[in-house]
Amino acid sequence: MSIFTYANPQRFLRFVHYVLLPVLLIGGVLSAVGLYAAFALAPADYQQGETVRIMYIHVPAAWLSMACYGLMALSSIGTLVWRHPLADVSARAMAPIGAAFTIICLVTGSLWGRPMWGTWWVWDARLTSVLVLFLIYCGILALWNAFEDPARAGRAAAVMTLVGAINLPIIKFSVDWWNTLHQPASVFRMGGPTIDKSMLWPLLLVAIGMTIVMIGLHLAAMRNEILARRLRTMRVMAASGEGHAH
Amino acid sequence: MLTDPHFGFIFAAYFIAALIFLGVSLWIWVDHRHVTRALDELEQTGLRRRSEREKG
Numbered sequence: 001m002s003i004f005t006y007a008n009p010q011r012f013l014r015f016v017h018y019v020l021l022p023v024l025l026i027g028g029v030l031s032a033v034g035l036y037a038a039f040a041l042a043p044a045d046y047q048q049g050e051t052v053r054i055m056y057i058h059v060p061a062a063w064l065s066m067a068c069y070g071l072m073a074l075s076s077i078g079t080l081v082w083r084h085p086l087a088d089v090s091a092r093a094m095a096p097i098g099a100a101f102t103i104i105c106l107v108t109g110s111l112w113g114r115p116m117w118g119t120w121w122v123w124d125a126r127l128t129s130v131l132v133l134f135l136i137y138c139g140i141l142a143l144w145n146a147f148e149d150p151a152r153a154g155r156a157a158a159v160m161t162l163v164g165a166i167n168l169p170i171i172k173f174s175v176d177w178w179n180t181l182h183q184p185a186s187v188f189r190m191g192g193p194t195i196d197k198s199m200l201w202p203l204l205l206v207a208i209g210m211t212i213v214m215i216g217l218h219l220a221a222m223r224n225e226i227l228a229r230r231l232r233t234m235r236v237m238a239a240s241g242e243g244h245a246h
Numbered sequence: 247m248l249t250d251p252h253f254g255f256i257f258a259a260y261f262i263a264a265l266i267f268l269g270v271s272l273w274i275w276v277d278h279r280h281v282t283r284a285l286d287e288l289e290q291t292g293l294r295r296r297s298e299r300e301k302g
Contacts, residue, residue: 039247050250054259061263100270107266108259115252220274227281234288234295 007085009226016223024216030209037202045199051115052199058108059187060207061101064214065133066168068098071218072140073165076158086222088154089229091161092144093221097214099137106130117181125174126182129167136164150229 038056045052072094078087109127110120121127140157147153175184186194193200247253 049252050247050256051252053247053256057260057263096273097270100266104263104266107262111255111259111262115255217271217274220278224274224277224281227278227285230295231281231284231288234285234293237295238288238291238293 009085009089009230012086013223013226016219020216020219020223023212023219027209027212027214027216031206031213032209034202034205034207034209038206042199042202048116051112054108054112055199056203056206058105058112059203060210061104061108062130063207064210065098065102065105065130066171067211068094068101068214069133069137069161069165069168072098072161073168076161079154079158080162086226088150088158089222089225090218091154091157092150093225094218095137095140095144095157097217097221099134099141101214102130102134102137106134122181124180124182125178126171126180129171129174133164133167133171136160136167140164150232 035056039053042056044050072091075087075091075094078084079091106127109130113122114120140160143157143160144153147156172185174180175182187200187203195203247256250256
């Protein structure tokens with residue numbers, strides 16, 4: 001099976017029809033179990049107290065905000081290099097989902113920062129680069145809506161997405177390159193996680209569950225985008241008097 | 247946890263996250279209903295895409 005197996009939109013729609021509900025159910029159940037463990041089984045932090053519970057939604061949202069953008073960047077390569085028929089559909093469908101996870105990350109981070117740091121916001125490198133990520137998502141969404149032809153919009157958005165991808169390593173390494181108030185990486189780091197196992201497994205469970213839900217939402221949004229393009233084509237045909245069965 | 251002085255922050259974080267997440271999910275669902283209904287209406291007028299007409 002190659003990336004072109006589901007290049008046919010009709011085949012892709014059939015695929016989504018069968019997998020969407022199971023994917024959303026599996027992701028939802030894993031997220032729910034993970035959140036139950038985060039609240040009922042994981043201990044409070046010795047310094048942060050109960051406020052550490054915010055981490056179980058903030059950290060997966062932060063990871064997914066970057067993962068969504070990474071997938072958009074891969075889709076953009078698919079648009080510009082291979083002209084894959086579903087690549088720009090994928091990129092367009094992912095942008096609002098990625099923007100949603102980014103705003104969740106920013107808001108929950110701010111709600112954690114107020115009691116822990118004593119401030120809602122600081123202009124440190126990590127927070128600022130995530131805010132820039134959100135603004136890039138907004139810019140890409142605006143660019144998609146600025147063109148009437150989805151193919152032209154797709155190419156322009158793909159170029160912008162790839163330029164904006166430079167922000168991903170900046171977000172990841174901002175806590176190492178600059179002196180930030182935001183703590184350094186405690187899960188994905190050389191030498192292994194520094195977070196205690198009793199907190200790590202619920203966090204990973206929520207993250208895996210939310211990732212599967214994100215995949216489900218992405219498939220659903222891609223289906224909508226394919227149908228919207230089909231609708232646009234049919235409206236053009238109706239306007240030109242073409243397409244009626246005789 | 248309910249008696250924790252920072253409970254309001256924890257509640258607000260999960261409440262807002264759920265609101266945003268449900269908002270996106272609802273938007274995708276409503277968009278799907280809207281676009282499938284519009285496609286059905288066009289097809290009821292006898293309009294067919296080229297690939298559909300070729301199929302017969």
